Amino acid sequence: MFSAQFSLSIPSQSLHTCCQRSALLLVARGLGSSSSVSPLPLHRRFLLFLNQRFYDVEMLLSWRAHMKSRAIEKKNAYYGYTRKHYGPYIASAYYILNMKGGFRFAGQTDWFRANQRGKFSWDFLNHRDAVLEEVDMSYTVINYTGLDNLAGQKSLRTLSLRGCSQVDDWFLARLHMFQDSLEELDISHCPRITTGGLAALRNLKGLRRLDVSSLPRISSPGLVIILLEEMLPQCQITATGYDHSLRQDSEEEKVDFMQGQQ
């Protein structure tokens, strides 16, 4: 599309020189007498056109981003109606399946899951009073608002958020709602999590297992993992996917640093 416009308007001139020239022209005019009103020359009209048009393109790009986040918000909207009519457990289950996640009720061995195309069976409706024990939201677009749909799960023991693109520090800071029951948490491969969010995991004192592998935004993973282990002494922390040499480096760095301080 753009190439067509370009070649039509200025087949032989580069945009750059074109800009320069018109700028020069402008200067010359500005310094000389005030110009008479004449129809704008072609290249000036073209520049005007570009300026107006590219604002639109910019708008379009931001609009595109906006629509994308709107879609995610919509998926994470609060399931108030289901909650009112079917209770919190069914509402949560329904939300999880809609997000293409999976869960297991307490006292059962089978998992309920949506298939690749998002289809799932409605059998879970038969378990109105069953409570959720394990939830797998890996690679879904669950976000801060979506967490409302899991609120009230007092027996949630395992939660996997592996590779969730929308899970950020604010999300982690909200996980205290499961502080009495949560034992296993997987937040590996989440692109938004930083150290500032990991600090909030201190509220999950019952945690026995934590997976923090491959978090791209953790800057000195070696040090952070040591600090995490100190913070959650009863918890077994898995942290793979970090450059081992790097890890040692930062450990040494910490030691060096401390010695430097003393």
Place this chain on the structure above:
Amino acid sequence: MTAWRRLHGGVRTTRGLLSSRWATDQHTWLCGHLTLCQSLSTSSLLRNDFYKDLEAQLAAMRKKAADALPGSSWTPLEINPNLPPERADVVIVGGGVMGWSVAYWLKQRERVREGVKVVVVEKDLTYSQASTVLSAGGIRQQFSLPENIHLSLSSAEFMRNINEHLGVLNEDPVDLQFNHSGYLFLASEDVAHIMEENYNTQRYAGAKVSLLSPAQLKEKYPCVNTDGVALASYGLENEGWFDPWTLLNAFRRKAMSMGVIQCCGEVTDFKYTVNKVPTADGDHLDCRRIKSVKQVQMPNSREYQPVECAVVVNAAGAFSAKLTEKLGIGSGPKGSIAEFPLPVEPRKRYVYVVHCPDGPGLDCPFLIDYSGVYLRREGLGGNYITGASPEEAEEPDTSNLEVDHQFFEDKVWPRLAHRVPVFEKLKLTSAWAGFYDYNSLDQNGIIGVHPLISNMYFATGFSGHGLQQSPAVGRAVAELILDGDFKTLNLHGLGFRRILAQEPMLERNIV
């Protein structure tokens, strides 16, 4: 055509790179759904890179095109870029976080593009003395006044979505470096009942706070000495600390991208008219109306330029009373409203950075002891910052920002070491001082119009919590200016009425 060729080049290289990038990305993100997503994600990868390139190229082209157009600001003559315009709708005095927040919200809420012409005047672009960058960067909801709790809650929500508000197309996203560690307030026997009442107010307002008995406190924070502690309250969510510079710069960047003009200079005087307005009891009030911000003094030069304006926002932080002085507030005849100066004054507060390798590490909350001492972690290398407010009678001299190290030895360290014994062994590594924009009446923000200056809006006097409230306060002031009243949060309680009536709106502190 060069630009266009570059664009093409960009696409080609993306394609070339794709095979290798694909392998690594595949490995990290898509382990579960290999086959299904393959074709999809290939194209999305390509698309993403393509758009990024395109966006950058378009921005560059558009800039060139705009520069060359008639009516653009580009001129061949070198002019002083800091020279303010002759006329503006709103002049904001003070380019700290408050000033820029108000500027952003004015632009955000204007009804037509370029509908409001906003100028921010800042005297020191290095911000060497501004409270914003010298603060401790904390945010909490543990207040007793509903106004303060709501201001902080909505500011936290703003920070959570900061990139939706302050993200700028083609620029890096904002990373506040927000550290999610709650405030831990400790109360002694005498004040435990206040803490409980505050807790109820906070829960009612929607803040996620929990109360801890000394035993629970010991269990959750083994490093804290619970001697003398009767009750503790701990913020579970929306509390912590962040980088004040980043917030200030994000507001500034966004506001300027929306057309706010920044100029460097000091507001030294105003040109105003005085109207005599009769009151009910037969008296009259001298109502001032600012016509222009009289002198915007350029640094290193003797240029002066008055800026005509309709509205002035006083966001000059600790020094905002200096501005009202110029309008005769505080020097009026006895018994008149003009007798009372704006009750905002600078008060010096010290922040000490200590190194303590055995400290609580990542587990460190923002601790506030009932003795007044606070503590929080700074970074990951075993550093902490601490401090305390001095007694009213021992307020330090505010003519400079020198640090009193004796204060640390006498007042801070002993109390800190008593509360968290690992800090008996520490090393003071550095320290700084900053000015609180201290409201001497009740230590809370002043938001609204002065009854005697019909077009000066205030956002000042926030004492120790202005940084965290700035996003919500900016919105409130913009609402006052553009809509004539508060729309989102009712903040009438923080207006001038209490100041005139000398009825302080005090926080029920446990410290």
